[in-house]
Structure formats: C-alpha cells, structure tokens
Amino acid sequence: MARKDLLDITSLDRQEIDRLLDQAAPFKELFTRSVKKVPALKGKSVLMLFYEPSTRTHSSFEVAAKRLSADVTNFDVTQSSITKGESVRETIETLQAMRTDFIIVRHKSSGLPGVIAKLTKAAVVNAGDGAHAHPTQALLDAFTIKEQYPDPTGRKVLIVGDVLHSRVARSTSTILKKLEVEVAYLGPGSLVPKVGPENIRRFTNYDEAMAWQPDFVYLLRVQMERQDVQYFPSLREYHRLYGVTEARLAEIRDRGIYIMHPGPVNRGVELCDAVMDYERSLINDQVENGIAVRMSVLYHLKPESGDS
Amino acid sequence: MPLTLNADDIAAGIARLAQEIREKSAGATLSFVGIRSRGDEVATRILTLLAENDDREMNFGILDISLYRDDFEHLHENPKLQGSDIPFQVDGAHVILVDDVIFTGRTTRAALDALSDYGRPAKVELAVLIDRGHREMPIQPDFTGIFINTHRLDHVLVSLEGTDGTDSIQVVEAPTP
Numbered sequence: 251m252a253r254k255d256l257l258d259i260t261s262l263d264r265q266e267i268d269r270l271l272d273q274a275a276p277f278k279e280l281f282t283r284s285v286k287k288v289p290a291l292k293g294k295s296v297l298m299l300f301y302e303p304s305t306r307t308h309s310s311f312e313v314a315a316k317r318l319s320a321d322v323t324n325f326d327v328t329q330s331s332i333t334k335g336e337s338v339r340e341t342i343e344t345l346q347a348m349r350t351d352f353i354i355v356r357h358k359s360s361g362l363p364g365v366i367a368k369l370t371k372a373a374v375v376n377a378g379d380g381a382h383a384h385p386t387q388a389l390l391d392a393f394t395i396k397e398q399y400p401d402p403t404g405r406k407v408l409i410v411g412d413v414l415h416s417r418v419a420r421s422t423s424t425i426l427k428k429l430e431v432e433v434a435y436l437g438p439g440s441l442v443p444k445v446g447p448e449n450i451r452r453f454t455n456y457d458e459a460m461a462w463q464p465d466f467v468y469l470l471r472v473q474m475e476r477q478d479v480q481y482f483p484s485l486r487e488y489h490r491l492y493g494v495t496e497a498r499l500a501e502i503r504d505r506g507i508y509i510m511h512p513g514p515v516n517r518g519v520e521l522c523d524a525v526m527d528y529e530r531s532l533i534n535d536q537v538e539n540g541i542a543v544r545m546s547v548l549y550h551l552k553p554e555s556g557d558s
Numbered sequence: 559m560p561l562t563l564n565a566d567d568i569a570a571g572i573a574r575l576a577q578e579i580r581e582k583s584a585g586a587t588l589s590f591v592g593i594r595s596r597g598d599e600v601a602t603r604i605l606t607l608l609a610e611n612d613d614r615e616m617n618f619g620i621l622d623i624s625l626y627r628d629d630f631e632h633l634h635e636n637p638k639l640q641g642s643d644i645p646f647q648v649d650g651a652h653v654i655l656v657d658d659v660i661f662t663g664r665t666t667r668a669a670l671d672a673l674s675d676y677g678r679p680a681k682v683e684l685a686v687l688i689d690r691g692h693r694e695m696p697i698q699p700d701f702t703g704i705f706i707n708t709h710r711l712d713h714v715l716v717s718l719e720g721t722d723g724t725d726s727i728q729v730v731e732a733p734t735p
Contacts, residue, residue, distance in 0.1 A: 289671065
C-alpha cells in the first residue's frame with residue numbers, strides 16, 4: 251500500500267488511517283529522549299511550499315522533517331519569482347530539477363496540491379488548500395481523540411464555528427466519520443453548511459448542542475484575516491453565542507468534556523482565558539501530536555524519486 | 559537436509575548465554591536491551607535464568623531499530639514501528655544488547671546508533687542466541703548461545719515460545735543454482 255501523496259482524508263481507507271495513527275505513537279515517544287531525532291529520512295530533502303501564511307503548520311512540518319533527519323528548504327513565495335509572475339507549473343519544474351523528495355504545499359486554491367502531485371515525482375503532502383482539505387490536521391485531531399479514547403467508536407464531537415469555510419472542519423469530520431465517531435456542527439446558520447457529509451447533526455443554539463452530550467467540543471478558529479467577520483454581528487456577539495465563556499466552562503468541566511482547537515486561538519472570541527488552564531483542554535496536546543503525526547506521514551509516503 | 563534445532567537446543571543456548579554473562583560480569587548492575595522482535599524475548603529469558611541465583615539489580619528495555627535501518631531505499635514499504643521502551647538511564651549504564659540472530663551485523667550497527675540517542679552507556683556488550691556468520695560490518699558478539707554454519711543466502715527461521723508459540727530454529731537452504 252505504498253502511497254506517494256497525502257492530499258485529503260477522503261482517499262484514505264480505514265486501514266491506512268489506523269496505520270498512520272498507530273505508528274505516530276512511537277514517534278511521540280521519541281520526544282521524551284534527550285536526542286529527539288532519528289535518521290530515518292537522512293539525506294532526503296523536504297521542500298516547504300507555502301503560498302499562504304502559516305506559522306504553526308509550517309513549523310510543525312519543519313520540526314517533523316528535521317526530527318527525521320531530512321534537509322528542509324523553505325521556498326519563500328513572498329520573495330520568490332512567483333511575485334514576478336512565474337506560474338505554479340514553472341515553479342514545480344524548477345523544484346523537480348532540484349530533485350526534492352517531499353513537497354509540503356499550502357495554497358488558497360482547492361485542489362492545487364493534487365495538481366502538483368501529478369507533475370512531480372516527489373511525495374506531496376497537502377498542508378491546507380482553500381476550503382478543501384487539511385489532512386494532517388485531521389490525523390492529529392483523530393490521534394488526540396484516540397489518546398483519550400483508544401476506541402473512539404460512538405464518541406461525540408461537537409465542531410463549533412465557521413464550518414462552511416473551514417478545511418479543518420471538513421477534513422476532521424471526514425476522518426471522524428471514518429472512525430465511526432459521531433459529529434455535530436454548531437454555528438450561525440449562515441456558516442453551517444446545509445449539505446455535506448450525512449448523519450451530521452446541525453445546531454444553531456449552544457444549549458441544544460450541549461443537550462446532545464458531546465465528549466469533545468472542537469472550537470474552530472474565527473478567521474479574522476478572511477471573510478468570516480462579516481458573517482457575525484461582532485466578535486463579542488460571537489463569543490456570547492458560540493464561545494466557551496466562563497459560565498459555559500464550568501458546565502463543560504462538570505460534564506468532563508474535552509476542549510480542542512486547531513490554533514492559534516483568539517482569546518475572548520472562541521474561548522475565554524480560563525480555558526487555557528482547563529485540565530481537559532487538549533490544545534497543547536494537539537500541537538505536540540501534530541509533530542508526531544506528520545513524522546508518521548513523512549515516514550510512510552514513498553516518493554518516486556530515487557533509484558526506481 | 560535442512561537443519562532444525564528444538565526447544566532443548568534453544569534452552570541450552572540461552573543457559574550458555576546466562577552462564578557466560580554471569581561469569582564475566584560478577585556484581586555489575588546490568589541493563590539488558592532486547593532488539594525487536596525476539597531479541598526482547600531472548601533477553602527476558604536470560605534475565606529469568608540470572609534471577610534464579612543472583613539478586614543484583616538488573617534493568618530491562620526494548621529497542622525498535624526500524625528508524626535506524628540503512629536499507630530504506632530498497633524497501634517497498636517502510637517497516638512497521640512498534641516503538642522502543644528504555645525505562646532506565648542509559649548514561650553510564652553497562653548495557654547488554656540482545657538479539658536472536660546475528661548475520662550481517664547491520665542490525666547491531668543500527669541498534670548502537672539508536673542506543674546512543676538515549677545516552678552514553680559506560681559499556682555495551684552484545685549477546686546473541688544464534689551466530690550464523692557472514693558479517694558485513696566489523697561487529698562481533700561478546701556472548702553467543704549457538705553457532706550455526708550457513709550459506710549466505712540460507713534463511714534462518716527463528717520461532718520462540720513467547721513470541722511465536724513454539725521454540726524452534728530452522729535453516730532453510732538456498733536453492734542450488
């Protein structure tokens with residue numbers, strides 16, 4: 251089942267998902283050693299091709315690649331010839347000539363990583379494309395949930411916020427459905443899609459959503475830099491309607507519900523400051539698990555470059 | 559005629575390892591590190607024998623060397639990881655590295671690399687249940703349970719009770735060209 255690229259969750263079968271997740275645990279164990287690095291990808295090159303700004307996903311992939319001993323090159327698009335009008339195809343031909351083994355791509359256009367994957371022998375990992383997919387986020391979310399419930403079948407995850415524009419919501423819902431986890435959405439009617447994966451409950455009222463008795467509340471980030479803001483009356487209003495306020499945190503604590511967030515958090519919008527100290531907040535676990543899961547992904551993909 | 563060794567032969571090999579290790583390392587705190595898979599079982603069985611008439615402190619850990627292999631390029635699919643478990647301080651430890659079979663020496667090479675990423679042992683010795691020859695690296699065991707003569711292309715199939723259900727060793731000869 252050697253796979254060249256990881257473009258989305260939809261194309262992974264259950265066996266591949268289980269394997270990528272199970273094999274992430276041995277990588278996480280490495281983080282407790284004094285030497286956190288292993289030589290598995292020694293001599294391999296990883297190119298970071300980020301057309302959209304990202305600090306967390308970018309550094310997570312970079313740390314993952316370096317802990318596997320790969321050489322990491324940042325193709326800084328803001329300084330590159332892309333601003334001079336070079337097409338993606340020309341860029342890829344240039345990269346192909348550099349014989350890079352892995353390309354990590356983030357782009358605002360849905361499907362672009364798939365186009366790149368067809369043009370190159372390198373293994374391509376989608377690090378987020380438009381509203382389409384963010385497969386490594388989904389894998390790290392699933393891994394984080396499985397750390398709490400090794401068999402997550404039938405557990406309930408409530409995803410809160412701008413589901414419509416969120417590739418995180420899309421990819422994470424897809425993987426959770428494949429793991430037979432129940433998923434529901436909560437958000438303003440205008441931001442929760444009417445169509446989409448089946449058997450997903452849709453709530454617009456916080457209290458109704460809590461009555462569904464979720465095991466996890468997954469807060470999506472309000473994308474200040476994107477168009478989201480115009481969908482809400484105001485950020486304060488968003489916090490009042492859908493945010494984890496101090497009063498709601500007390501209820502969440504009573505019920506033993508875990509809180510997740512893909513980061514970076516907007517304090518006072520998706521959640522109040524007190525959530526950062528909540529004992530069942532998994533937000534920092536997600537960051538650490540992101541590195542382990544991305545190491546597992548890089549370890550399992552097989553580029554076509556090399557002797558073959 | 560393929561060579562087959564049975565449970566008694568294996569028990570004798572493990573007893574020989576325990577005896578040699580005991581004689582050579584009197585009094586020292588030993589840390590056994592078994593290489594997955596089956597090296598961990600050989601190490602456990604040596605430890606059980608040693609514990610019968612020796613009450614000194616001994617450590618036990620398991621090493622998965624998959625991430626340290628030098629043949630990734632030649633594999634269709636990367637090896638399945640099971641993870642390592644080294645629950646003691648490697649810095650300054652007297653380590654007995656244990657494997658079921660030594661062949662080319664490449665596994666041992668990888669294990670030494672992996673071990674050094676946990677710390678700097680005071681001493682590392684190598685114990686193997688079976689030495690089948692044909693080294694490709696300058697690595698020799700300090701303790702050997704059983705020597706077997708093989709051709710380079712022969713397969714040595716090891717089955718151990720704890721891992722596989724029965725104790726047996728089979729040498730399957732390579733077909734003559």
